[in-house]
Amino acid sequence: MLFLSPHPPVLVPRTRALVLGRGTECDVPISTPRASRNHAEVYFVEERVVVHDLGSTNGTFVNDERIEVERILRPGDRIGIGGVEVIFCRVVREGAIAANLNDDATIVCEDPDPVIGRAELLRGDLSQIPLAALLQMLAEERMTGSLAILSGESSARIWLEEGRAVHAQTGTAEGLDAAIEICGIRTGRFLCADAAEPPDRSLNMSATELLLEASRRSDESSLPLEV
Numbered sequence: 001m002l003f004l005s006p007h008p009p010v011l012v013p014r015t016r017a018l019v020l021g022r023g024t025e026c027d028v029p030i031s032t033p034r035a036s037r038n039h040a041e042v043y044f045v046e047e048r049v050v051v052h053d054l055g056s057t058n059g060t061f062v063n064d065e066r067i068e069v070e071r072i073l074r075p076g077d078r079i080g081i082g083g084v085e086v087i088f089c090r091v092v093r094e095g096a097i098a099a100n101l102n103d104d105a106t107i108v109c110e111d112p113d114p115v116i117g118r119a120e121l122l123r124g125d126l127s128q129i130p131l132a133a134l135l136q137m138l139a140e141e142r143m144t145g146s147l148a149i150l151s152g153e154s155s156a157r158i159w160l161e162e163g164r165a166v167h168a169q170t171g172t173a174e175g176l177d178a179a180i181e182i183c184g185i186r187t188g189r190f191l192c193a194d195a196a197e198p199p200d201r202s203l204n205m206s207a208t209e210l211l212l213e214a215s216r217r218s219d220e221s222s223l224p225l226e227v
Contacts, residue, residue, distance in 0.1 A: 002028055002042060002079075003087045003133035006211040008140055017043035020081055021054075034058050034082030042073070042088070049073045049088065058082055075128035089129040122192040126151075131185055132211050138192065139163035139207035146198075151188030158182055159198035165205045167198040175202035176213075183214035 001009040002018065010028055012018055018027040021039035030039065036056040043050060052070040053060040061080030062071045073079075079086040126134075131149070138147065142163040149156045156170040158179060168179035205213075 001089050001133075001137075003089055003130060003136070004028060004030075004084070005130070005132045006136075006208055006215065008136045008208075009089065009133050012042055012044065012049055014044045017041040017052075019054075020079070020086060021056075022082075028086060030081050030084050030086075032082040032084050035084070039081050040079070042079075045072075049090075051079055051088075056081075087130055087133065089133055122190075124190060126186060126188050126190060131183065131190070132207075134190065134192075135165075135183075135207040135211065143192065145192060145194045148191045148193070149182065149185055149188050150190075151185055156182045156185065161198075163207070165203045165207070165210055167200050167202050169199075174200065176205075179203060179205070179210055180214045180217055183211060184218070 001011045002020075003009045010018065019038055019041050020026055020028040020030055020035075021037050022030055022032070022035040023037040026038065036054070036058070038054050039056040040054055040060040041052050043052070050070050050072055051060065051062065051067070053067055059066045061067065061078075062073070063078055064080065073088040075088065075090045077088045079088060126149070134147070138160055140163065144161050144163075146157055146159045154171050156168070156178065158168040159166050165179055168175060168182055170178045170181050172178075173181055203210075
């Protein structure tokens, strides 16, 4: 799937190419004058996903390297178009057969834990799927459970109900402040699981609302101080 924050992820179909560009008819519209109307396309070649430049004026980049014609994508690759980055993520959903998983799988599924009686639904690495894309995906699937993040020696958790954030905790905060802190995490491992009732109900926000609030606070913190 392709992710352009703060929009929901777009799945790459096996039957046709996704077009990225400035044109309003594109599957992934890129709102910058530096993008060509039909700038690039992303499609399957057997089991690989490829990005192909469509003769754009300013070129298509993968991880800051300009591609000549096309490039095979790996999870976490950043497609650069006119200064805008679209991230490629690969997801293996619940029910996938373990024998079919390969090195490209960023999220795998496990059987329910026999001790705690909960199913580990998804797990992976934030270097290969951004937290914002993960939250949007869980919201679209109306997940009820918890998302735990392990980054270095610290941990954080956010509880979801029908895809909406209802509570969050970090080592130093709870509620909205914790949720905003979680939105800023860029590295670490994550685990989504069925969960019991959250310890509190401090939130009632969609993924988009949460990400926009985190973006607003980030913009405010970067403003110069008035004197």
